[in-house]
Amino acid sequence: MSKLEIFLESLYQKYQPLNHGKLARYIPQLAKANPDWFAICVVTTDGREFTVGDYTENFTIQSISKVFTYGMALEDCGRDALLEKVGVEPTGDPFDSVIRLDENSKRPDNPMVNAGAIATTSLIKGSEPTERLNRMLEMFRRYINRDVFIDVSVFMSEKATGHRNRALANLLLNFGTIEPQIEAILDLYFQQCALVVNCQDLAMMAATLANSGIHPISKVQAVQPNYVRDILSVMYTCGMYNYAGEWAYRVGIPAKSGVSGGIMGVIPERAGIAVFSPLIDARGNSVRGLRVFEDLSQEFGLHLLDLSMGNCHFLDCLES
Ligand SMILES: NC(=O)CC[C@H](N)C(=O)O
Secondary structure, three states: OOHHHHHHHHHHHHHOOOOOOEOOOOOHHHHHOOOOOOEEEEEEOOOOEEEEEOOOOOEEOHHHHHHHHHHHHHHHHOHHHHHHHOOOOOOOOOOOOOHHHHHHOOOOOOOOOHHHHHHHHOOOOOOOHHHHHHHHHHHHHHHHOOOOOEOHHHHHHHHHHOHHHHHHHHHHHHOOOOOOOHHHHHHHHHHHHOEEEOHHHHHHHHHHHHOOOEOOOOOOEOOOHHHHHHHHHHHHHHOOHHHHHHHHHHOOOOEEEOOOOEEEEEEOOOEEEEEEOOOEOOOOOEHHHHHHHHHHHHHHOOOHHHHHOOOOOOOHHHOO
């Protein structure tokens, strides 16, 4: 067994008993998750996979989707046009906050909070909703390398209860940031959040970003390489919501979390890492996920600054 496999197994044993945190309840379907689910996956940029726990368990991707639709909007509109609509400034506020939107008016701070993500999704090109949805699914397919689908009950559940996101969309419309078809825009946003993935998929998606946008197995270019740095920059500064600063300090990995309990991290040129465990803290980040990433970063020198200072020993840990 490689050092990495041994370490992943020990992390699983160490944190499985940790049952702090709560299931997300504000989307009723998410409350049906099993609080014991726990998986860790690492996929290297050359396609080697290391897994432990419930790594084939399906869940909806939720906010982690924001990373990928941001990449798609960059391709569809270009960097400058997108920057005019959505900034790249961390907020320090909860992911669904309306406060800064009202203060700044017109331009949401960044694409990783809900306001910015809804504005980003509104920029995806296509002549009508089905075409936009199909283009989005096609984009996700390039990262996952198999057919993809949407969990209709989670989608309907969020559509029926997502009043806060609807309020954000109305504010964005009021400021002229998005077009008037807000129900169609929200549908596409809720659909992207309801994309079904497992932990292994997430690690593969992260490994694709780590590999300049090329899927490690299929070798398909999932996103143009010149946008990968933009994507990783906003993940690094804004991906963990109002924990982003502490995350950069303690973990130092460009990452994104979602309320269904996933966290995906990118180690440039080396690997993608994903953890899935649905118990989340008050900020919406997986409790076990945070611990696992902290330990992995410490153990193998995965902090971006460790990488640039030559203190990373990730490649050694792949050896037996
Ligand atoms: N943080 C999240 O994962 C939030 C995603 C959720 N669909 C929402 O928009 O509220």
